[in-house]
Structure formats: structure tokens, C-alpha cells
Amino acid sequence: MVSLTDGQKATLSPEAIEFLTNIHHVPFAQILAPFIASPRRVPELRRGLVEKTAPGEAALIEKYGLVVEVVNIAGLSVAIITPANVKPEKQNKLVFNVFGGATIMGSPRDRGALTMAAELGVRVCSPDYTKAPEGRYPVARDQCLAVYRELIQKGLPGTSHSPSAPPVPINPADMYAMGSSSGAQVLVSMLLVARREGLPMPTAGLYLCTPALDLSGAGDSMTFNARDRDIMPVSLLTTMVTQNYVPLPGVEVDGMGFGGTTDPLYSPLYADYGNEDGAAPWFPRTVMTVGTRDFALSHGVRFYWKLREAGVEVELLVSEGMWHGFNWNPKVPEALTARVAVV
């Protein structure tokens, strides 16, 4: 249960207060986490999330006249979300979206993808990567990379929006990329590998929403926002990841052994974003959102300084009293403010 003092309520919208005071945490999360988040229980967790989110997603599709289609790119199902009115200056633009869900849950046509298509007036392309435990690290990253590579090299296949149009390679300068929560881990890891491969970056802008970028457990907010401040106890989230997503012992990753939880591709906060002396930064312009109640506050804070020191154009938007994943809340004004600030 999330509790709020009068001083905390004074700086929140009524909608945010209602949201927070209606959060009910699993009791004894720290003790029960290994059972709740065991691989056997994952299908049930996924069903629970779908039940909770489906009505909101249907409402968004209806309200904004969004068209959701599935195409095959690089052998993977990919959701293409087309807004009723693509803004004229955004006809050629595309958001490459990596959904989140603690690595084990979530959907390529989730609230985040739908909201961005609707509010930004731009098409969203969202790979339906294999979630954990069926796909442990780096399966999702490699699947997303294959889709990204094909978009850049071959283009987007035809949809009902332009059924007869042959695929045209997407100009990286027209591509935004977006990752929420664990989706940001997949996305930034993907960009690091794309860079090694010599692929161009999505330079229209990178948007990381309450990003999970350090899966080692480090960070100030991983302690102070761990229990009764965020939407979920951190112990539950970390157990989801350690029991389902971490490579199994002895499995090769990227042609070598797994480098542990601070491996710079597994926890992209430990990677190097610098460039040769004098060269322009290679990492795209980045906007991040975090909340002060968010377990990922420290992830955002640390990644901000890391990118800044590498000369990358970066902005960190910290929102008062906001929680993990708050960006996509349709009712909370603080979320709308953060979304407006991105565009």
C-alpha cells in the first residue's frame, strides 16, 4: 500500500493521488517473490496483465481511430500502428518501439505504443519479440536488431495504409526509437550492437521512459524506492528478471560466456558511449523520463551523466511523485506533461 503525507499530496494532482492510494502491493513480496515470479507462473502473470490493460488499449484504438496491423519483418511478427491522421511533416517518420514488462510480460501494441502513435501523429513499428523465459537474454535484443536492420536496409512492408507500395528503406534520420522500462534495456543494448555492426542510428530522437538500464541491482533509488513508494516492490521485479531473463549458466552469449549482471550489453549503464577524440557523438539525441517514486530514478540520473559526459545531447525529465511507467497513464496530468515535453 502506497501511503502519502499531506506534504506529498500537496504537490500531486488529484488523479495521481487517486492512482497511488489505490495501489495494493503483494504482501510479503520479498519472501513470496521466488514463487510469484517463477517461470511456471509467468503465463498467469501475462494473463493478468492482459486482463488489466485490454480495456484501456481498446479505448485508445477507438478514441483515436488507430489501425493496428501485424506484418512480418526478418521472420518476426511486428505490430504497425497507424494513426488516423499522420501529421503531414511526419509522413516519412517512424517510431521504432520496444515494449516493456519486466522482460516476461507485455505487448507490442501496448498503451505506450498506442499513445505515441495517437499523440505524436506518427506511425509506430513495434516488434513482438520473444519474452522471457522462452527467450532469455539476448534473444529479444537480437530479434529487435534483425527487425531494425531490415527496416533500414529493405524498408517497411506494405500495410492497409499503403497496400501496394513496395517497401522503401527507412531513412535513419526519420526514425525515432522508444523503449519503456525493460524495453529500454533491450533497445539500448540493440543500439550498442548496431553501432558495432556499423548500422546507422535512429537520429530523429531516442525516448527512454522510466528506463531499466542497470539489471545489477545498483543505484540509490533501487533501495529508497524499493518497497512502498513505487507501483511494485523492487524485489518482485528483480526476481522476475533473475529467474527468467538472465542467461542460464554455461550458455554462450554473443559467442562468449555471459559477463554477469554488469555486462555492458546486459546492463547498458556500464557501456562506453564515447567516441574518438573530436568525432561527433555517435549515440542519438536522448530524452528520458523518470519519477521521484520510480525505482528507475537512479538509472535515468546515471545514464544522463554518462551520455552528457560523452557529449550526447540528452535531457532528463524528472516528474514529482511519479512512479515507474507513469508516462502512459491516460488520466494523470503529470504524465501528459511529460509526454508533451518529449515531442
Add this chain to the structure above:
Amino acid sequence: MVSLTDGQKATLSPEAIEFLTNIHHVPFAQILAPFIASPRRVPELRRGLVEKTAPGEAALIEKYGLVVEVVNIAGLSVAIITPANVKPEKQNKLVFNVFGGATIMGSPRDRGALTMAAELGVRVCSPDYTKAPEGRYPVARDQCLAVYRELIQKGLPGTSHSPSAPPVPINPADMYAMGSSSGAQVLVSMLLVARREGLPMPTAGLYLCTPALDLSGAGDSMTFNARDRDIMPVSLLTTMVTQNYVPLPGVEVDGMGFGGTTDPLYSPLYADYGNEDGAAPWFPRTVMTVGTRDFALSHGVRFYWKLREAGVEVELLVSEGMWHGFNWNPKVPEALTARVAVV
């Protein structure tokens, strides 16, 4: 006592860990605050601070060859700190500094003023305003405003650096302004009144360090950083302010009754920073620093959004695991990084 988990230590410098683990809080602060912070005890609190800070200040003066002089401006003693080497491009520049100290303590030639003169290579002008309880709100604000007005209109009196030079009005475009902690409250309130008077703003830049901008007690971090995370329990700080700085009942403020702790000049977070439609923002370009352990985190976060929505150019630098007033720590690398980012 400030405690740290392994996960928190992992993202801090060894110097920061040493600093934090050596903090010892007054026990039973919430109960003892009214006694510790009573007006009768203020002289002792000031002496304690001087004893603690004098050696560090002397070391800074020695190390950087700073010249500290006192001049009279608008009837007030004002410290002028001149670095050994004023950078050529900064000969005409001046930092207008308002020191902090929970409204009851502090010095115009404190570590912050000395550090900025040394590291920025620019002269600092720092009014020795009357602290509380001798000067309750708005005494400090009005004294600083009188000094600011005279600097703009008449100029800086001669110092040993330029003894025979007649005072030359300071060009507001050459003036930086800086306020730390409660000094930020005084400074921003001063700028709001200066604006009403039609005085020009210090447009070289505004620097607010772990700023206290809401003296009403509101804010998420006022709760979650209240006890064992920051350098001092919030209960002690707020009692210092409520027992010494708040205007006494029935006293006129600005020609009227005091508007309470959310009065927009007393708690500048509640003021309006907008301008007429289409007009350029009137508030100067602002850089703020806060830390994730800082009770003022939410002050910085909320002021960031307030200024941003008014179209002001504003940057909020959030530092991982840092505490209130961390900016001026000479040994902690995180503090140096934040200072470098300002210039």
C-alpha cells in the same frame, strides 16, 4: 546515521561513501528540534558552523590566492572575492551570490562563494545580509535587493584590485546570480520583486544549488528524504525556519499581512513566471543542482517544470546519491562534476 546498502554504495564514489557514513544525526531530532533551533540557541549554532567551516575556507583562500575584501553597498557589508587570475573573458563579469544556512547561519564568504570565484575565475559579490532571527523575512531579501539595485545603477566600489577605479554600473548581461539552499529562496524572491520594480535581470545566468524554494513543507522529497538520507533531518531545518524566519504574527510584510508559507514571495515555487503572450521569458536562464538524497530534490524538480512551462531556458542537474549542499564539497568527485557542468 546515514546507512547505505551495497547497491547504493555501488553507484557512489569512495569519497561520497566516506562522507555519508560519517554523518551523525542528532538523535530524536523531531522531539528536540524546538529546543535545538530556538532563537536563544542560534548564536551557538552559528559558532558551531564557523568552527566546522573556517579551516576549509582558509585552505581555499590560500590554495587559489583569493582576495577577500569587504565594501559597503547600499549601507550593507558586502564581501568581494577576487580570484588570483580573473579569466580575460570574465573581467567584466560578476557573480551576485546569496549564501545559504537555513536562514539563521552562514557567511558571505563561505565555501560556495570561494569555490565559484576560484573555479569559475570570476569575481563574486556576496551581501552579508542580516540572518534570522535578527532579520526575519523579508529583511534579507530587501537588503540583497538594495545591493543588487545599487550594483546595476551605480556599480561596484573600488577594491584593492582596482583601488582608484570609480564605480562603474554593472551591465546585467555580465551578471551571474547564485543562491544555495535558503539563499536560493532569498535570491528568487529578490528577482521577483526586482521584476516588479522594473529592474533588469542578471542575464549571464542563474545558478541555484540544492535550492530551498518552498518553505511550506510540501514535496515528495520532504518526506522520503526527511530522516536518515540527507545531511540533516528535515524536522530540524523546518524548525529553524519556523521559529526564526517566518514573520511574527501581525507584522506587515510588503505593506500587507503575511500571506502564509505558500505566499509566492516567501515560497517562490508558488509565484508566476510567465510573461505576456508572445513576449520573451523575463526570468533568466537557470541551472539547478539537486541530489537524490537531498530534501530539496522535489523543490528543484517542481521549479524545473514551472520555469519550463513559462518558456524559460532551464536545466536540472540531478546527482546520484548526493545530499543537500553537496555542490561545495571539495573532495567528492560528484560535486566537481556538477560544478563543471554549470560553467
